[in-house]
Amino acid sequence: MSNSFSVTFWGVRGSFPTPGAQTARIGGNTPCVLVQAGNHQIILDAGTGIIGLGRALVAEHRKTGAPMNLTLLFTHTHHDHTQGFPFFIPTHFSATHINIFGPRSLSQDLEEVIARSMLPPVFPITLDELACERRISNLNEGEMVIFDPDQDQPQILRAHRESKIEAPETIRVRFLRSFSHPQGVLIYRIDYNNQALIFATDTEGYIGGDQRVINFSKGANLLIHDAQYTDEEYAHSTAPKQGWGHSTWKMALEVARAANVKQLALFHHEPMHDDDALEKIEKQAQKEFAAVFLAREGMQINLA
Numbered sequence: 001m002s003n004s005f006s007v008t009f010w011g012v013r014g015s016f017p018t019p020g021a022q023t024a025r026i027g028g029n030t031p032c033v034l035v036q037a038g039n040h041q042i043i044l045d046a047g048t049g050i051i052g053l054g055r056a057l058v059a060e061h062r063k064t065g066a067p068m069n070l071t072l073l074f075t076h077t078h079h080d081h082t083q084g085f086p087f088f089i090p091t092h093f094s095a096t097h098i099n100i101f102g103p104r105s106l107s108q109d110l111e112e113v114i115a116r117s118m119l120p121p122v123f124p125i126t127l128d129e130l131a132c133e134r135r136i137s138n139l140n141e142g143e144m145v146i147f148d149p150d151q152d153q154p155q156i157l158r159a160h161r162e163s164k165i166e167a168p169e170t171i172r173v174r175f176l177r178s179f180s181h182p183q184g185v186l187i188y189r190i191d192y193n194n195q196a197l198i199f200a201t202d203t204e205g206y207i208g209g210d211q212r213v214i215n216f217s218k219g220a221n222l223l224i225h226d227a228q229y230t231d232e233e234y235a236h237s238t239a240p241k242q243g244w245g246h247s248t249w250k251m252a253l254e255v256a257r258a259a260n261v262k263q264l265a266l267f268h269h270e271p272m273h274d275d276d277a278l279e280k281i282e283k284q285a286q287k288e289f290a291a292v293f294l295a296r297e298g299m300q301i302n303l304a
Ligand SMILES: [Zn+2]
Pocket: 014, 015, 078, 080, 081, 202, 268
């Protein structure tokens, strides 16, 4: 079994896709991040970035003939985090087994929300018609997902039983339910072989830093954090973005510093920011925190 632990960005843009020459360096697809931990492939969110990832997974499957064993974690079900799912080609193969986890929204199960997002007349193929084998589960307060080295499929575990897990090669996926985003969002932490990754997209900062997110992120190797706005946009006198559920890049920096993370990736880029604007932000941010960079489509980071 491989010990690799890596992150690949397939979609880094917030709110809606932004194709075109002005965004070609950073990328225009909406959120999707692939985490490779040991032999497991864990996908975070299904924005349009998941479409290219799906094509790559199918190409690999055609080469090796190996079944596609995948896990997809949804942070929440806003459009920019789900719109790629109907075009995620591996779900059309019977050689695919996919475990999908995410929050229950209002009174709807995750499965119902996904099914409703691809119903005729808005989409030609229903969830029931997909050829893949799948299990779709709500994540409830007090639960976590673990990938036991002795088991094929991930399991949901009550978090208070976590101390019973001894093997460091067990992948642990914990989440924090945050209400700093409209309808709430799950912030994920993935621990593997004493390394940790935090995925904190679609979250808005608080004065002094979001203390819950800071505690949750303590000592992580990589924090991927929402950084949609500049200070000027956030607190604009006539068109403020306060309360929209997103952070400024300075809020992301504040969390990274207080949590003492090794690296910070700025994520969920504002669609109105072109490459030049984003690279200017990156330079400013690097003056304040050496290990910060823009999440860029296609970028891979090794954590192991
Ligand atoms: Zn979003």
